[in-house]
Every structure is written in structure tokens, then in C-alpha cells.
Amino acid sequence: MPVPIEVLVPTEIELKLSVDPHAANAPLRHPAVKALRTGRMRTARIDSSYYDTGETLLADADVALRIRRIGKGWVQTIKGPAQSATAGGLFARAEYEWPLARPTLDYELLATTPWSKLIAKAVKRGGLARCFTTVFERRTIPLAFPDGTRAELCVDLGEIRATQDGETRRARIAEIELELEQGSASNLFGLARRLAEDLPVAVMTRSKAERGYALLSGERDVIGEPVRAESVPLPKHATTEEALAALVRGCLRQIGANAPGLVADDNVEWVHQMRIGTRRLRSCLRLVERSAPSGELRRLVADVKWLAQALGEARDWDVFVGETLPPLAKWFAAQDHATAAGLKRLRTRALARRKLARAAAREAVASARFQRILLAGGYLCAAPRFATEPPSEAAHGGDDLLGRRAAGFAASLLARRHRKLEQSASALESGSAEERHAVRIAAKRLRYIAEFFAPLFARKRAKGYLKALAAVQDVLGHLNDTATALRVANELPGTQSDAATGAVRGWVAAQAAALEPHIMAWRRFARAKRFWA
Numbered sequence: 001m002p003v004p005i006e007v008l009v010p011t012e013i014e015l016k017l018s019v020d021p022h023a024a025n026a027p028l029r030h031p032a033v034k035a036l037r038t039g040r041m042r043t044a045r046i047d048s049s050y051y052d053t054g055e056t057l058l059a060d061a062d063v064a065l066r067i068r069r070i071g072k073g074w075v076q077t078i079k080g081p082a083q084s085a086t087a088g089g090l091f092a093r094a095e096y097e098w099p100l101a102r103p104t105l106d107y108e109l110l111a112t113t114p115w116s117k118l119i120a121k122a123v124k125r126g127g128l129a130r131c132f133t134t135v136f137e138r139r140t141i142p143l144a145f146p147d148g149t150r151a152e153l154c155v156d157l158g159e160i161r162a163t164q165d166g167e168t169r170r171a172r173i174a175e176i177e178l179e180l181e182q183g184s185a186s187n188l189f190g191l192a193r194r195l196a197e198d199l200p201v202a203v204m205t206r207s208k209a210e211r212g213y214a215l216l217s218g219e220r221d222v223i224g225e226p227v228r229a230e231s232v233p234l235p236k237h238a239t240t241e242e243a244l245a246a247l248v249r250g251c252l253r254q255i256g257a258n259a260p261g262l263v264a265d266d267n268v269e270w271v272h273q274m275r276i277g278t279r280r281l282r283s284c285l286r287l288v289e290r291s292a293p294s295g296e297l298r299r300l301v302a303d304v305k306w307l308a309q310a311l312g313e314a315r316d317w318d319v320f321v322g323e324t325l326p327p328l329a330k331w332f333a334a335q336d337h338a339t340a341a342g343l344k345r346l347r348t349r350a351l352a353r354r355k356l357a358r359a360a361a362r363e364a365v366a367s368a369r370f371q372r373i374l375l376a377g378g379y380l381c382a383a384p385r386f387a388t389e390p391p392s393e394a395a396h397g398g399d400d401l402l403g404r405r406a407a408g409f410a411a412s413l414l415a416r417r418h419r420k421l422e423q424s425a426s427a428l429e430s431g432s433a434e435e436r437h438a439v440r441i442a443a444k445r446l447r448y449i450a451e452f453f454a455p456l457f458a459r460k461r462a463k464g465y466l467k468a469l470a471a472v473q474d475v476l477g478h479l480n481d482t483a484t485a486l487r488v489a490n491e492l493p494g495t496q497s498d499a500a501t502g503a504v505r506g507w508v509a510a511q512a513a514a515l516e517p518h519i520m521a522w523r524r525f526a527r528a529k530r531f532w533a
Contacts (some may be wrong), residue, residue: 011409012079012095014179015188015378016204023173023200024155028141031153032194033153036143043139045072046156050212051105061379063115064209065128067528074100078113079209080281090185090378091207132162136173143210144189153191162215169215175204186387189379196371203374205256206423226269227257234406243394243406244288245381247452251281252377268318271361275311280306281377284450285411291401292386300376309375309433314361316484317354321329321347342500343393349492356447398516410453411532417446419532428518433483440476447473461531468525475517482511 019027027033028041048068052058058065062081067074080094096113100106106127110119122128136158143151154177164167176195178188179451195201206214206224214224218412232250234243254277262270285301325347332340364370403408421442427435447469454462486508489501 011083012093012179013090013092013185013188014177015090015185016081016190016207017176017178017192017195017201018204018209019158019174019176020200021157021172024157024174026199027153027155027201028139028177029196030195030198032191033141033143036191037141037315038144038146039142041139041141041341042226043137044103046134046136046158048134048208048474049103049130050134050209053122053125053128054129055125056131056213056216057125058118058128059209059213061118063113063118065105065110066209067100067105068163069103069267076100076106076109078110078115081199082112088267090382091190097406114357118129130186132160132171132216134158134208134212135159135293144186147184147187149187150181151183151188152179152181153177153251154179159353160215161382162212164216169216169218171211176201184382186379186382189375189382192531193372193375193379196368196375202259203256205253205259219354221264222256223261226261226267226273227254229272229280229451229452231455234453236407236456238406238456239402240291240404240406240409241402243410243453243456244284244291245386245404248281248284248288249381250375251277252285252374256282256326256374259370260285262365263362266358268315268322271314271318274365275308275315278308278311279444280448280452282308284452287449288380288386288529292388294388294397295388296376296387299381303369303373303376306369310361310364312353317350319481320485320488321350323353324504324507325350328507332503338520339499339503342498343503346489346492346498346500347503352490355487406453407456410449412445413449414453414532417442417449417465421446422526425522428522436479437483440480443469443473443476450531457531461529466532468521468528471521472518472525475521479511479518482508487516 026047046068048066050064050066052065064079065077067076075097076099077095077097083092083094094114096109098106105122107119110116113119119128133183136156137156141153143153145151149292156173156175157172160173168472178191180188192201192203230250230253232246234246238246255274258270258274258277261267262274282301282304285304289297289301314429325343329340329343329347329430332343363493424435424439427439430441447466450466450469455464486504489504
């Protein structure tokens with residue numbers, strides 16, 4: 001079965017969890033770890049120096065190069081870009097390493113790797129130099145699982161150090177690594193879930209190298225920038241199971257990568273991007289549920305719905321305060337001072353509600369239930385057939401959806417979704433608010449599916465279709481934002497009959513009456529070629 005990730009040298013596969021330093025001993029003593037332990041614990045001090053050009057040529061290519069001292073010896077290691085399997089704390093990267101007699105880069109060895117041209121280019125641009133270091137103590141326990149999978153559990157405690165312009169910046173290392181030696185990565189997720197039930201751990205989405213580069217650039221450690229959805233590469237010959245697993249992992253990556261920023265930073269884009277990732281994940285899980293229903297999947301779907309509700313509430317207030325009220329306030333400031341003053345008071349009340357909604361979203365993302373989403377999603381993607389029994393012929397009419405080619409599955413699904421959107425489009429001109437909302441939902445679901453599976457088809461045709469569909473969704477999304485603005489304004493105390501809320505109502509009515517953008521966007525979309533045909 002191709003979905004479980006098997007060790008293929010030279011690939012490193014590991015799952016990373018952050019841990020409270022004060023609880024760093026607890027994983028080593030956890031009953032689940034004791035039950036799998038097969039040997040004595042090893043302890044070592046590990047000092048690593050990472051190398052790059054002054055313009056971080058290697059980092060830009062997502063390649064990490066280091067020399068690590070372990071005891072009295074040195075090891076040179078180069079790692080390639082993260083593979084599509086990476087998600088939910090799982091890191092899968094091509095890795096080459098060699099013992100060294102001294103702590104000096106061996107360029108002849110690096111020339112034997114897939115990144116030889118990149119190394120040569122770096123040398124021509126001034127050479128490679130040490131840019132930051134990591135120093136930590138590692139305690140390692142060997143593990144063996146009942147199915148024959150072998151792995152190691154490592155607990156690392158120490159720090160990252162980066163010196164720039166005479167200033168040394170430091171970031172703490174307190175993490176658990178579950179490194180796969182052979183077998184299925186689903187076992188790593190299973191053990192991580194057991195640990196997360198009892199211990200203060202969290203899925204990590206950044207490696208030590210990524211954190212080191214962030215520290216070097218002066219970026220706040222573990223925060224980074226809001227992460228947008230990215231297209232997931234899908235091989236043309238991929239099965240439906242392989243494609244769905246890759247797509248779910250892509251959604252989990254976006255959700256997990258935005259978590260640290262949402263909890264620690266006030267930028268509204270963290271909420272926005274995690275909400276997009278959550279919506280995309282729900283769309284993916286609906287497809288998985290058709291093909292591989294299970295109690296495990298139903299629990300995950302319920303958890304993701306809970307997260308989506310918390311993020312949706314926060315996002316609604318962000319849009320109301322940051323996008324709806326400013327143009328209204330600007331217009332009334334020059335036209336009607338009394339209404340402008342009312343809008344100012346309305347904004348004050350809205351800011352208080354937004355603060356509460358943001359706090360609730362942060363509490364959700366900082367919870368153990370959020371970690372369960374990431375780990376449960378990763379587990380399902382790594383397990384054969386999403387951890388379900390093979391479907392019976394009676395249940396699926398003899399048609400194994402998961403084993404089919406993804407391109408055929410996608411073409412059939414896209415055709416159905418496209419027809420559904422076409423059938424509802426008449427509501428754009430004469431439909432009620434509820435009917436237009438149904439058109440928006442149909443457009444959104446079609447767009448997600450089209451974006452997911454576009455890599456399986458001709459790129460040029462898919463690009464034109466997606467562009468036209470995005471324009472339809474944008475104008476419908478704007479219309480939905482106006483309706484949401486009125487709803488949230490009515491939720492504020494004392495706003496049912498005041499002039500400020502009346503101004504919002506008038507604005508909503510004006511937006512709803514402006515049909516031309518919707519009609520023009522739809523006409524362009526109607527002419528777009530169906531790229532899956």
C-alpha cells in the first residue's frame with residue numbers, strides 16, 4: 001500500500017513535538033514509551049554548526065548543511081527540501097551524511113549529492129561559512145512497535161545561537177523527536193497522540209535549521225509570517241488514496257504553520273490563513289469520508305468543525321472592524337457628523353467583541369484538542385486506507401474509490417460540482433440572500449476541489465478556469481461579508497435602532513443591489529473551458 005511512509009535511504013523521517021522544559025523527563029518515563037522500549041537510554045551533547053552563503057542561498061533552496069560534533073567525532077550532513085509527506089509535525093527530507101576526521105566541510109562528498117550544482121554556485125558566490133549553531137543535550141531511547149516498525153525517541157534540551165553584527169540571539173530548544181528507522185510513520189503519530197493526551201506537548205512545524213535562520217534574520221523565533229495555501233504536487237498516476245492523503249497533509253501544514261503566530265501575534269492574517277486552511281481541510285475530509293468512513297475520521301471531522309467555528313467568529317469581527325467600518329466612517333465624517341459619531345461608538349463596542357472572539361480562537365488553538373487535530377490528521381494520512389478496513393463490495397458496489405486513478409475521480413467530481421454551480425447561478429440576479437449564499441457555497445466548494453486536483457491536468461487550461469472561478473467567488477464573498485456585517489452589528493448591545501446600525505443596513509442594501517460585478521464575473525466564468533474534460 002503506497003500511503004504508509006516507508007524508510008527509503010537516504011530519507012530522514014521524523015515527527016517533532018515541542019515540550020515544556022520542566023516536563024522534559026516525562027516522555028522518557030511515559031507508559032507508552034516504556035512498553036515499546038528495547039534498549040538502554042543514551043545521552044550525548046550535540047554541537048552543530050550550520051553553513052550557508054551570506055545571502056542564504058542554501059536556505060532559499062530549502063537545503064540545510066551542517067557539521068555536528070557528537071562526543072569526539074564529527075558528522076557532515078546535508079538535507080534537501082521537505083517532501084510532500086511533511087505534515088502534522090512530520091518531517092520527511094532526503095538526507096546524506098558522512099563521518100569527518102575534522103570539523104571542515106568536505107566539498108568532494110557534497111558533490112556526490114543531488115545539490116552539487118547548488119553547492120558549486122554557493123562557492124562561486126563567495127563560499128560557505130558558519131551562520132548559526134545549535135547546542136543541546138540529547139537523550140535517546142530505541143523503540144520497537146508490534147508490527148515491526150522501529151524508531152527512536154529523542155528528547156533535546158539546549159539552545160540555538162545566531163550572531164549578527166556582534167549581537168548573539170538565542171532561542172530555546174525543548175523538543176521531542178520520534179525518528180523512523182524502518183516501517184510505517186503511522187506508529188509515530190500513534191505514540192505522539194498518547195504523549196499529547198498526558199503531557200504539555202505541541203506539534204512543531206519548523207526544524208532547528210528553520211528556527212536558526214529566523215533567528216539570524218532577526219525574526220521573532222517560532223513566529224515567522226502567515227502561511228498561505230499552496231498547490232500540492234500530485235503525480236499524474238496517483239491513486240485517489242494517495243492524492244487525498246497528500247491534500248489533507250497540505251491543509252494540515254497550513255493550519256499548523258499558522259498556529260504559533262495566531263497565539264502570539266495580533267496580525268489578523270494569522271486567523272484568516274488558518275481559517276482558509278481549516279475550510280480546505282473540511283472540504284478534503286468530506287471526500288475522504290465518502291471513500292473511507294470510520295469512527296476515527298468522524299471524530300476528526302467534529303474537531304475540525306469546532307476549530308472552524310472559533311476561527312470564523314474571530315474572522316467575522318476582524319472583517320467588520322478592519323474592512324467594513326473604515327470606509328463607512330470616512331464617508332459619514334464628511335456627510336453626517338452625528339452618524340459618524342455613532343459609528344465611532346459602534347466601533348468601540350465591536351473592538352471589545354473582537355477581543356473576546358480573538359481570545360476564544362487563541363484558546364482553541366492553544367488547546368490539546370487542536371493538537372489532536374494535527375496528530376489525528378497525520379495519523380490517518382500515514383495509515384493504509386486512512387486506518388479503515390478494506391471496503392466491502394456491498395458497501396461500494398464493487399468499485400474501490402481509493403484504488404482508482406485520482407484523475408478519473410477528480411474529473412467526475414469536478415463535473416458534478418460544476419453542474420451544481422451552473423444550476424444555482426440564476427439566483428445571482430433575482431434570488432434571495434439565502435439563495436445567493438447557496439451560490440457562494442457552491443462556488444467555494446468547486447474552487448477548493450479545482451485547486452486541489454488541478455495539478456493532475458493541463459496547467460494552462462486549469463489556470464484560466466481557476467482565475468475565472470476565483471473572480472466569481474470574490475464578488476460573492478464580498479456580498480457575504482456585507483450580510484455578515486449586518487449580523488454582527490445587530491449582535492452588539494444597543495444597536496438595534498441607532499443611526500450607526502442604520503448606516504450599516506443601508507450599506508448592505510447598496511452592496512446587494514450592485515448586481516453588475518456578479519453578472520460580469522459569471523459571464524467570464526461561463527466562457528472558461530473545463531480543464532478536466
